[in-house]
Amino acid sequence: MRIVVGITGASGAVYAYALINALHRLSVDIEMVASDMGWRVLDFECGLSRSDLANFGNIHENDDLFAPISSGSYRCDGMVVAPCSMNTLGAMANGIGDTLLLRAASVMLKERRPLVAVTRETPLNLIQIENMARLARAGGCVMPASPGFYTKPTEIWQLVGGMVGRLLDSLGIVNDVAPRWQGAR
Numbered sequence: 001m002r003i004v005v006g007i008t009g010a011s012g013a014v015y016a017y018a019l020i021n022a023l024h025r026l027s028v029d030i031e032m033v034a035s036d037m038g039w040r041v042l043d044f045e046c047g048l049s050r051s052d053l054a055n056f057g058n059i060h061e062n063d064d065l066f067a068p069i070s071s072g073s074y075r076c077d078g079m080v081v082a083p084c085s086m087n088t089l090g091a092m093a094n095g096i097g098d099t100l101l102l103r104a105a106s107v108m109l110k111e112r113r114p115l116v117a118v119t120r121e122t123p124l125n126l127i128q129i130e131n132m133a134r135l136a137r138a139g140g141c142v143m144p145a146s147p148g149f150y151t152k153p154t155e156i157w158q159l160v161g162g163m164v165g166r167l168l169d170s171l172g173i174v175n176d177v178a179p180r181w182q183g184a185r
Ligand SMILES: Cc1cc2nc3c(=O)[nH]c(=O)nc-3n(C[C@H](O)[C@H](O)[C@H](O)COP(=O)(O)O)c2cc1C
Pocket: 007, 008, 009, 010, 011, 012, 035, 036, 037, 038, 041, 044, 084, 085, 086, 087, 088, 089, 120, 121
């Protein structure tokens, strides 16, 4: 299996890192691409740089539209944009493909492959809400970075893991990253 992970400049860079770790543990091939702000927020929030991600898979330049993930002919099983800024959400929802990240997302939609956007912003303005609806209508899956508390987490990594488990589920990847609801007990 091969998954594209796009990282943008929204808060919540830890979701990208945790997702990449989980995919790697599950032996999924990972193609990574980050916006400039994606790299900057990853560094700011997590103290991570591209060298910290290099061992997990291929890292592409966001201006390299010649990269394989730019084409629908390249075999890929889905893409997660985590975290997904409102800027990138708007671009994806409106068919813009002038960066590798956006082009790869557009390819997922046209090829009818899973495209998951882990959006992060609050509160939302109407344009952002409409962009979410637009992306969903085009076949994308909007999964706001909004972890559940019903597993009674006591640590941040449990909250993050809860999101990662649901992301893997949405890609159809069998996993036991997070506890599953078994009813109230
Ligand atoms: C520390 C920090 C946190 C940010 N958090 C968010 C956020 O949660 N959501 C969002 O939409 N933008 C956020 N931004 C603003 C985006 O980085 C900005 O809109 C940028 O243009 C996004 O570019 P990109 O979509 O190419 O990554 C944040 C910026 C900084 C510096």
